[in-house]
Amino acid sequence: MPMTSYRSLFRTPEFTPLFLASSAQVAAQTMSGLALGTLVYRATDSPLLSALSMFGPSLAQVLGATTLLSAADRLPPRATLTGTALAFAAGTAALAAPPPLWGIFALILVLGLVASLGGGVRWGLLNEILREDAHIKDGYILGRSVFNMANGVTQVVGFATGGVLIAFLSPRGTLLTAAALYVTAAAVSRFSLTARPPRATGRPSVRETRRTNAALLAARPRRHLFLALWIPNGLIVGCESLYVSYAPDHAGLLFACAALGMLAGDVTVARFVPPRLRPRLGVPLLLLLAAPYVFFVLRPGPFPAAGLATLASAGFAASLLQQERLMAVTPPELSGHALGLHSSGMLTMQGVGAALAGATAQLTSPGTAMTVIALASIAVTVSLAPGLRPAPRAASAPRTA
Numbered sequence: 001m002p003m004t005s006y007r008s009l010f011r012t013p014e015f016t017p018l019f020l021a022s023s024a025q026v027a028a029q030t031m032s033g034l035a036l037g038t039l040v041y042r043a044t045d046s047p048l049l050s051a052l053s054m055f056g057p058s059l060a061q062v063l064g065a066t067t068l069l070s071a072a073d074r075l076p077p078r079a080t081l082t083g084t085a086l087a088f089a090a091g092t093a094a095l096a097a098p099p100p101l102w103g104i105f106a107l108i109l110v111l112g113l114v115a116s117l118g119g120g121v122r123w124g125l126l127n128e129i130l131r132e133d134a135h136i137k138d139g140y141i142l143g144r145s146v147f148n149m150a151n152g153v154t155q156v157v158g159f160a161t162g163g164v165l166i167a168f169l170s171p172r173g174t175l176l177t178a179a180a181l182y183v184t185a186a187a188v189s190r191f192s193l194t195a196r197p198p199r200a201t202g203r204p205s206v207r208e209t210r211r212t213n214a215a216l217l218a219a220r221p222r223r224h225l226f227l228a229l230w231i232p233n234g235l236i237v238g239c240e241s242l243y244v245s246y247a248p249d250h251a252g253l254l255f256a257c258a259a260l261g262m263l264a265g266d267v268t269v270a271r272f273v274p275p276r277l278r279p280r281l282g283v284p285l286l287l288l289l290a291a292p293y294v295f296f297v298l299r300p301g302p303f304p305a306a307g308l309a310t311l312a313s314a315g316f317a318a319s320l321l322q323q324e325r326l327m328a329v330t331p332p333e334l335s336g337h338a339l340g341l342h343s344s345g346m347l348t349m350q351g352v353g354a355a356l357a358g359a360t361a362q363l364t365s366p367g368t369a370m371t372v373i374a375l376a377s378i379a380v381t382v383s384l385a386p387g388l389r390p391a392p393r394a395a396s397a398p399r400t401a
Contacts, residue, residue, distance in 0.1 A: 009143055014129050017192030019150065021185045022122060025085060026151045028181035030158030031165070032092050034252065035174035037244050038166055039098060047245035047366060048358035052351075053104065054241055064116020065344035070212060071204035072120025072336040077196050081125075081189040084118035087111070089182035096175035115347065120340020124199060127327065127335045141324040145270030148262065148320065155259035163252030200333050212337050216330070222338075224387035225326045229319055229342050231384075232286045234349025235377040236312065238357035239293045239370040243309075246366035250302035257306040261313030269317040282321045282388055286381040289315025293374035296367045319346075322388075 010016050033054045041050035071080075091111045095104060123144075130143045165174040202208065217223050243254040265285070273281065292312040300308065323342065330338045353373065360369035 009130075009146055012129060014193055015126075015143065017188055018122070018126060018129065019147065020192075021081065021085070021188040022147060023150050023154050024181050024185035024188065025088070026154045027158045027161075028088070028092065028178040028185070030155050030255075031162040031181070032095070032175050032178035034159055034162040034244075034255065035166055035171040035178070036095060036104070038251075039171040039175075040101075040104070041244055041248070042171075043101070046358075047242060047361040048355070049101075050244050051238075051241035051354040051358035051361075053108065054244070054354065062344065062348040064113045065209075065341055065348065066213065067206045067209060068113065068117045068204070069120055069337055069340045069344065070206075070209035071117055072124055072340040073200035073333065074198045074202060074204045075121065076198055077121050077125040078189060078193040079195075080121045081118065081193070082186045084114050084121070085182050085186035085189060087114045089179045089186065092175055092182060093179040096172045096179070098172065098175075112347075112351075116340065116344040119343030119347070120336050123339035123343060124336020125196075127332075127339065128196075128199060131332070140327050141320055142270055144323060145266045145320055148266040148316075149270075151259075151262075153259075153263060156256045156263070159252045159255040159259065199336055212334060213341060216334065216338055216341060219329065220387070221329050222326065224384060225322050225329075226342060226345060228282065228286065228381075228384050228388055229322050229326070230345040230349045231380045232289060232377045233316065233319060233346055234351075234353040235356070235373050235380070236289050236293065236315075236353070237350040238353025238355075238373045239296075240309075241354035242357050242361055242366040242370055245361060246296075246370070247302050247305065250306075253302060253306050254309050258309040258313040261310035262316045264310075265314030265317035266320060268314070269320055278321050278324070282318050283381060283385045285315045285318035285321070287315070287378060288312065289318065290374040290377035290381070293370045294378075295371075296374075297371035299365075299367045 010019075037050045037054035040046075040053040044050070088111060091107050091114075095107055098104060099107065126143055126147070127140050130140055162174055165177060169177075217226065240255070240258055243251040243258075247254060269278070269281070269285075289312055292308040295308060296305065323339070326338060326342065327335065357369050357373050360372050364372075
């Protein structure tokens with residue numbers, strides 16, 4: 001059968017407004033992260049604090065994943081997405097004040113908790129929208145690749161725009177611009193999405209969140225997929241968190257090139273790799289994600305470093321393949337929770353990666369820290385590889401724990 005075209009996705013009801021709202025939030029997150037990292041680095045001259053200010057919200061995801069995530073399938077999607085976007089708008093505007101350093105990290109913690117819920121709701125809704133359209137083949141992987149590609153383009157533009165705004169406006173002005181983008185995302189969600197009921201019944205609770213987490217992680221195929229989605233990815237984002245301290249005057253270039261590489265990898269995997277070959281590419285792509293950063297110990301200049309970052313980021317396409325397999329072994333009524341657990345765990349590990357990379361850079365140098373973290377990512381991928389090999393019955397693995 002021919003593959004679904006990207007054009008057919010945008011003819012699917014509600015796909016476009018969800019796509020636009022998500023893109024506005026990614027742009028806001030990109031600009032605000034660069035602005036906040038720059039603001040903190042100028043104030044403290046600390047690679048660790050700069051990295052944590054950019055990726056610290058990810059560390060709070062683990063709290064949300066263990067307390068709030070059952071709400072991802074038990075709250076109405078439109079209202080939840082609108083509310084989370086408005087919460088980010090308020091928090092980002094507050095960061096522009098700016099509060100004292102402890103206040104910045106307290107706000108980062110709160111925003112991380114909000115983000116842990118928003119990710120599960122958004123990706124669960126995407127899976128629901130595409131599953132309803134019988135004409136969409138390979139719907140989730142193709143739809144998620146569109147979001148990832150748009151995220152790549154948006155990050156390229158966002159980091160470039162953020163760099164210009166920081167230079168000609170200020171980090172604080174850039175944060176206020178990002179807050180306005182979050183308000184735009186809230187408006188699109190509220191007025192363009194349908195008021196759908198929750199996907200699952202019952203009250204969200206901490207107990208239900210932990211029970212479902214345990215059920216999802218109890219099945220060996222899902223557990224290995226979650227670990228592969230979380231750890232190698234998170235460690236390499238730790239390398240990216242050092243761009244500001246590695247090349248303060250060219251950080252925007254490095255971030256933009258990394259986003260461009262991710263875009264190229266997602267397009268290639270989603271549109272040109274046939275389904276029969278996809279299961280074999282997950283581990284090689286994870287290795288590609290880390291290998292180029294090994295060379296940063298040689299302290300390449302800004303432009304060679306940008307080339308290495310571009311090449312490495314093509315490996316982020318591994319997450320598309322792993323998400324496709326995750327949905328194949330997860331019951332539909334738990335799709336939002338499973339995708340939220342993936343998103344929260346991945347972002348938590350990104351925060352851990354940023355902390356580890358920042359601490360290593362504090363003791364050595366940013367280039368050396370990138371190499372150390374990249375080698376750790378390679379070691380984790382090699383250790384997980386046996387459990388990620390495609391099996392004949394992978395598609396029919398137990399759908400309940």
